[in-house]
Amino acid sequence: MxxxxxxxxxxxxxxxxxxxxxxxxxxxxxxxxxxxxxxxxxxxxxxxxxxxxxxxxxxxxxxLLAIGRPHRRPRHRETAKSASPSPTPDDHRLKRHVGLIGLLFTAVGSVIGSGWLFGAMYAAEQAGPASILSWVFGAIMIGFIGLTYSELGTMFPVSGGVVRFPHFAFGSFASYTTGWITWLAAASTAPIEVLAALQYGSNYVPWLQHLQDGVAVLTTPGYFAAAGLMFLFSLINVIGIRWFARLNNALVWWKLAIICIVIVAFLSADFKLDHFTHPAQGGFLPLGWHGVFSAIATAGIVFSYLGFRQGVELAGETDNPQRNVPIAVLGSLLLCAVIYILLQIAFIGALPGAALANGWQHIGTTFSGGIEGRALAFGPLATLAMTLGMTWLALLLYVDAFVSPADTGLIYTTVTARLSYAMGRNRNAPAVLAKVSERGVPWVSVILAFIVGLIFFLPFPGWQKLVGFVTSASVLSFGSGPLTMMALREELPNHHRPFRLMGGWMVPYLAFLSSNLIVFWSGWDVVWKLMLAVVLGLVLLALHEGLRGKHTPRLDFKAGFWVLPWLGGLALISWLGRYPELDKHAGNLGYLHLVSGVAVIAIFSALIMWLAHSFRLRGRRVLDHINQNWADAPGEQPG
Known part of the structure; x- marks a missing residue:
């Protein structure tokens, strides 16, 4: 002995x-x-x-002081804090069939979806000519978030990374909560793209949608048409990721060509410079700065930019993630920001004077044109092209009104399945969601995405009704990325980072602040619904944990409890804020205006960032989660 x-x-x-x-x-x-x-x-x-x-x-x-310093690799031995996996496949059954162009075009295809078909009009309604600034500020804010995910995505190129990164740093409770929000946002995006396609299609098939309180919503036959499109997206995904990438590449070339043609055509038409500064219409800022920032969250601006995430979500299925991920994330944001700003300028300048008769707030319902005088709200760009005598362009736009949203809906059906797959791998969702077919497709997750997508049509039957919810849920889920990056900088300081973000804590803080501000600007009428969905997710987590009993993995609640004051604090600040305006009777109190609201959110963001950093997981638990998630799953059989 x-x-x-x-x-x-x-x-x-x-x-x-x-x-x-x-x-x-x-x-x-x-x-x-x-x-x-x-x-x-x-x-x-x-x-x-x-x-x-x-x-x-x-x-x-x-x-915190050391975060921004240059990376130095020890010559001989590394501590446990540096021990972490190299970028290799997280699951041997997922296929790395997506190259650089495929990943970049997946991100670009997500950014150029239904947002470009409606965003210019809704942004002009809320901010007038100053909507140009809304696109600029929105790109900068999402850019901060994209930078943090570029570092994380190259460190850990796994499928469903937005869900799995918080699991490494904060454990199961934090990753489940943020993962639930992320999954809701992704699952509701494919339906919103279907709604966009049908909204343009209603110009030719009027029984698909009708106006309700000035907003286009589905009719009963429209619901069946929407279900058919959702089924088509799911079917293509079941075929496999290689065919998805090939089809998407062709569709993105089409979308880029059409949007460039529209910009050139509108700029070369009867362009009216006085629309940008005319005193009778309120000048450049007719609705003030309140409208500029409100448009970022609710007019489809941030919603349009959110497609950058596909470079992160599909990192586990690209052949060279260290190179491809940052190019896809940052390249898609930069390219599409330039396109959207030019489109907004072209749209405002090409509007006929009659569209502004009742002010910028009512251009969608005041002006009618196109087929049988349908309102601008049913198809802004195509209706405007008809009015300008460009029938050929209107026909192209009606075709693209199906292609662009359909492509983005197809992409988000893919991503939603990868997110539920990741939650299954995290073991805080049923393991059946991680079942992978012989074609490398998480087929159970694809079916779940289809079913939930149909459910979203019921409370949100119109594009504008759903876009605010999707935006808030998406940016809220992205808020965990900067916090995860800070925690892993502390726990894995010597990990190889192919893309290392400089600037210390400043960029992660600005990214986290941007996420919280966008949620605040979304308005209480959106935030309370989002928080209700979060509560539902926590109830499902409790049921899942109770049914699994002894086999339930540790929640790491101590490391992830900061999620509760973060979400609760955001809900409280939103309730006290002036978004939306009080005359809309959403139930908010209106105490916090633009400046005071930004100040409160800035202080609140710093406190939550400190709290999360202080209670993060430490060395051994971080490595346990990384090894558990990164290991091949030899016992997993195709379903």
Missing amino acids: LSPERSRASAQAPVRCPGCAPSTVRPAHLAERCIGVRPQGCARTRHRQSSTGYSQRASSWRA
Whole structure:
């Protein structure tokens, strides 16, 4: 028998890891964990040192100061905080069939969806000519968020990354809560694209939609048409990711060509410069700065930019994620921001004077044109083209009104399935969601996305009714990304980062602040519905945990409890705010105006950021989650 002292020494002695380079050693009590973890030059693991296998963590304030410093790799040995997987597939059954152009075009195809068909009109209604600034500010704010996800996406190129990154840093409770919000946002995006296609189609088939309180909504036959399109998206996804990428590439070339033709045609028509500054219409800022920032959240501006996420969500299925992910994320944002700003300028200048007769707020219902005098709200760009005598352009737009939303809906059906797949891999959702077919498709998740998509048509039967919810849910889910990046900078300081974001804590803070501001500007009438959906998700989590009993993985509630004051605080601030305007009787109190609201959100964001950073998971738990999520699943059989 060994003495207790000798037993402990033996357990802590470094041993060679099977399959690794001769120089690679690791603590004995961690030897069996060698799954997907490797250093430069080693196939399976990284060096770990100290008697426990984990080095002492630095204090929080020192970590914050060190975040922006250049990366330095130790010459010989790394601490446990640096031990993490290299970018290899997270699941051997998912196929890496998406190249650089495929991933970039997936992101671009998501950005150029229904937003470009309606965003110019709704933004002009809410902000007038200053809607140009709304597109600029929206691109900058989403750009901050995209930068943080570029670093995370190249560190861990996994499918469903927006859901899985918080799991690494904060555990199951935080990842489930943010993952539930993310999944709701993605699941409701395919339906919104279907609604956009049908809204334009109603110019030719009027029984698809009708106006209700000035907003186009589905008729009963329209619901059946919407269900048919959702089924088509799901069917294409079941075929496989390779066919999806090929089809998407062709559709994106079409969309880019059409939007460029529209911009040139409107700019070369009877362009009216006085629309941008005419005093009778309120000048450049007819609705003030309140309208500028409100348009960012509710006119489809942020909704349009959110497509950048596909570069992150499909990182586990691209052949070179270290190169492809940042190019897809940042390239899609930059390209599409320029396109959208030019389109907004062209739309405002090409509007006939009659459209402004009742002010900017009513251009969608005041002006009629196109087929049988249908209102501008049913198809803004096509109706405007008809009025300008460009029948050929209107016909192209009616075709594209199906192609653009259909392509984006197809993409989001793919992404929704990957998100529920990721939650199944996180083990905070039913494991059946992670079942993968022989074609590399999470087919159970595809079916679930189809069913939930149909449900979303019931409370939100129109494009404008649904866009605010999708925007708020999406940016709220993105808020966990900057916090995760800060936590992993502390816990994995020496991890190889192909794309390393400079600037210390500043960019993550601005990204988190941007997320919270966009939710605030969405208005209380949207936020309370979103928070109700969050409560429903927590109830489902409780049921899931109760049914699994002893087999339930740890929730890590202590590391993720900050989610509750974050969401609760946002709901309270929104209720106290002036978004939407009080005359809409949404139930908000109106105490916080634009400036005071921004100030409160700025302080609140800093407090939540500090709270999340202070209670994050520490070294061993971080590595446990990474290895568990990153390992191949040899026991998983295709369903």
